[in-house]
Amino acid sequence: MAMKKRRYALVIDSRKCINCKACVVACKAENDVPVGNFRNWINEDRQGEYPKLRIDFEPEQCHHCESPSCARVCPTGATWQRKDGIVLVNYDECIGCRYCMIACPYDARYFHEESGTVHKCTLCNHRVDRGDVPACVETCPSKVRIFGDLEDPASRIHELLATRRYHVKEPQTGNGPQLYYLL
Amino acid sequence: MHEVNWGLLIVVYLFLGGLSAGLFFAAGLANYLEVDGKPAYPRIARMGALLAPWPVAIGSGLLILDLGNWYRFYKLFTHFRWESPMSIGSYLLTIFTVIAFVYAFSWLPEDWRQKLFSKVPPTWKLVHRLNVDISAHRKTIAMVGFPFSIGVGIYTGVLLGAVSARPFWNTNLVAQMFLFSALSSGAAALLLAMVLDKRNPIEAHETKFLITLDIVFIVLELFIILPYLIHGTLSVLAVKQALWLILGGPYTLVFWVFFMGLGLLVPLGIEVYELAPSLLKGKPFHGDRNLALAASGLVIFGGFLLRYIFVYAGQASSFHKMGMLH
Numbered sequence: 001m002a003m004k005k006r007r008y009a010l011v012i013d014s015r016k017c018i019n020c021k022a023c024v025v026a027c028k029a030e031n032d033v034p035v036g037n038f039r040n041w042i043n044e045d046r047q048g049e050y051p052k053l054r055i056d057f058e059p060e061q062c063h064h065c066e067s068p069s070c071a072r073v074c075p076t077g078a079t080w081q082r083k084d085g086i087v088l089v090n091y092d093e094c095i096g097c098r099y100c101m102i103a104c105p106y107d108a109r110y111f112h113e114e115s116g117t118v119h120k121c122t123l124c125n126h127r128v129d130r131g132d133v134p135a136c137v138e139t140c141p142s143k144v145r146i147f148g149d150l151e152d153p154a155s156r157i158h159e160l161l162a163t164r165r166y167h168v169k170e171p172q173t174g175n176g177p178q179l180y181y182l183l
Numbered sequence: 184m185h186e187v188n189w190g191l192l193i194v195v196y197l198f199l200g201g202l203s204a205g206l207f208f209a210a211g212l213a214n215y216l217e218v219d220g221k222p223a224y225p226r227i228a229r230m231g232a233l234l235a236p237w238p239v240a241i242g243s244g245l246l247i248l249d250l251g252n253w254y255r256f257y258k259l260f261t262h263f264r265w266e267s268p269m270s271i272g273s274y275l276l277t278i279f280t281v282i283a284f285v286y287a288f289s290w291l292p293e294d295w296r297q298k299l300f301s302k303v304p305p306t307w308k309l310v311h312r313l314n315v316d317i318s319a320h321r322k323t324i325a326m327v328g329f330p331f332s333i334g335v336g337i338y339t340g341v342l343l344g345a346v347s348a349r350p351f352w353n354t355n356l357v358a359q360m361f362l363f364s365a366l367s368s369g370a371a372a373l374l375l376a377m378v379l380d381k382r383n384p385i386e387a388h389e390t391k392f393l394i395t396l397d398i399v400f401i402v403l404e405l406f407i408i409l410p411y412l413i414h415g416t417l418s419v420l421a422v423k424q425a426l427w428l429i430l431g432g433p434y435t436l437v438f439w440v441f442f443m444g445l446g447l448l449v450p451l452g453i454e455v456y457e458l459a460p461s462l463l464k465g466k467p468f469h470g471d472r473n474l475a476l477a478a479s480g481l482v483i484f485g486g487f488l489l490r491y492i493f494v495y496a497g498q499a500s501s502f503h504k505m506g507m508l509h
């Protein structure tokens with residue numbers, strides 16, 4: 001039987017985000033992220049002054065780009081992309097040159113001091129491979145995050161992207177980011 | 184603002200790599216020039232050849248130390264990734280360094296060479312077999328090395344220019360800018376070394392040659408910087424915002440006053456002032472020692488600053504969050 005093609009992605013309904021940062025905490029615990037580093041974060045966009053104030057919250061992390069510029073520049077191939085779209089770092093091959101950090105237009109990577117290598121969101125590939133959703137998705141109390149397979153017509157994210165309006169961040173980078181923000 | 188992932192060591196590395204490329208190029212060129220069938224600048228050729236390998240060797244050492252896992256640097260050579268400028272550059276730099284050392288060896292005076300090999304234990308037969316005179320092959324080695332020296336000069340720019348995520352760098356002009364800056368730094372460093380060498384005082388025709396070479400390179404560099412600025416300010420928003428870093432933003436003073444002014448236009452002025460009388464009015468060229476010292480020192484300083492500004496300002500430029508800078 002031929003392997004089914006998969007393309008994992010995240011849909012983010014950021015208007016529901018209340019900035020509780022449960023996803024950030026969950027990610028830190030799940031992936032042992034050192035103090036001061038983050039694999040995901042919440043952007044705040046403020047407009048106006050109190051009482052006429054509006055703040056938009058927008059979760060962000062590695063976009064698991066269609067053509068990841070981080071992987072392109074990596075001199076050893078330590079940064080690579082799985083067939084299902086997840087972009088990973090092979091820590092054994094990483095020499096810690098940090099070229100990928102500079103090449104990522106979304107500043108999604110950090111330098112892991114202890115190991116001297118570069119880390120970032122893995123889309124919880126260890127969980128996804130056993131059939132679970134990423135930790136941030138599981139924990140979000142307002143159901144902002146929807147994880148799924150774009151190639152699966154029966155999936156929730158397939159339906160959302162077919163019926164709702166959305167945008168991706170800075171498409172002009174040419175990276176083909178795969179975090180879809182609902183409008 | 185965006186954090187800095189590449190710091191001063193990278194600046195030094197890019198500068199030293201370019202400096203070696205420039206030294207090799209100027210020395211190789213001097214080796215080819217002849218007057219009445221005799222080498223025109225043998226001392227320049229020798230000085231440049233002996234100096235060229237060292238900056239890049241030191242620079243590569245610094246780069247390795249800057250890695251998160253320096254002992255894994257060999258992995259750069261167990262992979263070849265043609266899409267990664269750093270991968271291609273590592274090979275290029277290594278080959279160039281080897282050629283530069285071989286070239287320096289071909290210029291070693293006989294007695295220096297014997298002294299060097301007398302330090303090697305006599306039982307190391309294989310090493311002693313290298314004790315041969317290859318001075319007859321200087322021109323060939325220089326010819327083989329030229330493309331690699333140009334390649335290294337370009338590479339130091341491409342390493343930054345190929346990063347599409349940083350609008351400050353992402354133009355094809357950065358490669359040429361770094362190349363001409365490297366060639367100019369090389370010519371200036373050679374002039375500086377020759378002037379400082381008190382045992383063999385530099386002669387007027389040698390100063391004239393190096394100054395002329397440097398003027399050509401500085402002018403070429405200017406012809407790249409101007410379109411870089413003009414094109415950038417006429418470009419899309421992300422590039423315009425990136426250019427703001429040197430047009431009003433935090434790097435404006437260091438770019439205009441210290442790099443463009445002190446590092447480029449002032450030395451160019453000094454060199455033109457020195458050369459003009461002999462070029463235009465046919466007067467004999469004298470070559471003032473202090474002016475040569477000042478001009479060459481400033482050019483080297485400017486070459487360093489160019490790398491500094493590009494490495495730091497480039498990392499601060501981005502497709503997003505840039506709006507916050509204003």
Ligand code: SF4
Pocket residue numbers: 061062063064065068069070071087103104105106107108109120175
């Ligand atoms: S967001 Fe950055 S780190 Fe993630 S895949 Fe894209 S370029 Fe690579």
Ligand code: SF4
Pocket residue numbers: 073074075076077078079089093094095096097098099100101117118
């Ligand atoms: S830091 Fe590691 S993953 Fe990033 S480019 Fe260098 S070797 Fe590749």
